[in-house]
């Protein structure tokens with residue numbers, strides 16, 4: 001039973017982790033509470049499934065999915081930056097608009113990909129190989145994003161999320177950075193949706209509902225896990241051994257972002273593991289969103305109960 | 318048009334905060350100012366007299382209702398702040414605003430490098446000689462703290478870093494109480510550094526301070542001008558050899 005649990009959660013977690021990376025980009029790097037993702041996740045699934053049913057090869061469909069997700073994110077940024085609608089409301093508006101758009105793209109509420117060629121259909125019989133491939137895809141995106149955070153572009157994306165005013169006084173039009181950052185976040189989420197659809201064999205117009213909460217729950221679990229790892233590391237190694245890295249060039253790498261990405265991956269795994277265990281233990285599938293919601297509320301409030309929580313830390317979620 | 322010999326020219330500037338709401342404040346009304354290139358202006362005045370508002374309007378961060386702002390003879394009134402930043406280095410009164418609190422010291426310095434922001438190549442893990450020099454000159458013990466988040470430094474340390482980041486930009490420096498959070502010794506070092514840097518860059522400087530002793534000291538130097546802003550009255554500014562003219566009227 002443990003093995004099969006692991007199997008299911010591993011398969012799903014790697015594909016969903018790509019969406020969690022997207023949430024890391026928008027919520028953590030850019031400090032932009034972007035709720036578009038519920039819509040762009042389905043958008044990814046919708047674009048992919050309708051292209052595959054029209055006999056496009058899946059590898060051609062993926063760039064189109066990414067572009068569609070990028071466009072959805074850009075639309076939210078446009079509402080926020082150019083039309084002056086708040087970040088939350090912009091996201092909700094685009095999410096809602098996307099519901100109709102997704103239905104238009106799909107033509108009906110549910111598309112089955114059974115017996116059609118998807119990226120994974122060749123490996124349908126070999127679960128272990130499938131998990132390996134999913135893991136590879138997820139790690140590929142993780143490495144890409146870790147690399148991005150070390151580049152000048154990535155630095156400016158993080159800086160814009162941290163203090164937009166400062167970036168502007170350096171002569172940079174921060175609008176562009178929001179378009180790039182939030183667009184990229186939604187492209188990742190759409191790709192995640194496209195992968196999930198290919199794995200589960202169907203696209204549903206409601207598949208994205210509550211995705212943001214799932215992704216946040218995963219991220220928060222992952223962050224707690226990473227924090228625990230750090231304290232274990234401090235406990236095992238004396239202060240001196242940790243200090244060999246301080247003042248070296250290695251210490252200047254963007255470790256906070258890299259650890260966020262790592263948290264996203266581990267958090268996605270732990271979340272799906274916890275959920276599948278709960279389901280086995282008798283949690284009704286209809287209560288899943290309730291459980292996830294409680295998890296997020298507890299996660300955020302417990303984490304911010306420290307003695308000295310500065311205002312901008314509170315603002316980050 | 319405006320004469321091209323002036324670095325900053327402000328014409329009949331009116332700035333209104335929260336216009337059309339019950340909280341409406343007319344912060345500046347009919348302000349004129351003409352600053353020649355290379356001039357250093359020390360601006361003093363009571364709290365709320367509109368000093369910060371004036372420099373913010375020059376930098377493009379205040380709601381200008383009417384009037385015009387010229388930088389090097391160009392009308393920049395409609396320009397957003399980031400377009401003016403090529404010419405202007407700005408240290409804000411609030412030390413929180415000049416740096417990125419959740420990025421490290423190293424990353425903050427990388428942002429201020431004059432390279433395109435969109436480069437998809439890794440940023441260097443060493444600082445340039447000029448940056449190391451500036452850290453040295455302001456006397457901060459940052460060599461060990463390059464990987465420290467700015468939010469974990471003291472307010473004064475952040476203010477000094479904000480100055481370093483702003484100094485590398487442009488021919489105009491707007492320094493809004495940039496030494497207010499510093500201890501006496503650091504204040505001297507930072508002030509000297511800022512002024513020497515301004516001289517070598519031949520920069521035009523507007524420096525706001527509440528330290529009257531410092532203002533007097535700096536005012537003694539030839540060419541420098543001390544201006545005082547007073548709310549609520551029409552004010553004639555001191556005129557020196559280099560013909561600086563200013564006119565200021567404030568309501569409230």
Ligand SMILES: Nc1ncnc2c1ncn2[C@@H]1O[C@H](COP(=O)(O)OP(=O)(O)OP(=O)(O)O)[C@@H](O)[C@H]1O
Nearest residue numbers: 334335342344363364365366367368369370371410
């Ligand atoms: N963001 C704002 N919103 C509304 N009113 C403002 C704002 N900023 C400044 N004011 C008002 O504008 C007037 C001038 O403020 P300003 O900050 O320019 O004063 P200051 O001379 O810099 O004062 P201080 O010496 O305290 O820094 C004040 O009456 C103030 O209440």
Ligand SMILES: [Mg+2]
Nearest residue numbers: 368369370410
């Ligand atoms: Mg002020």
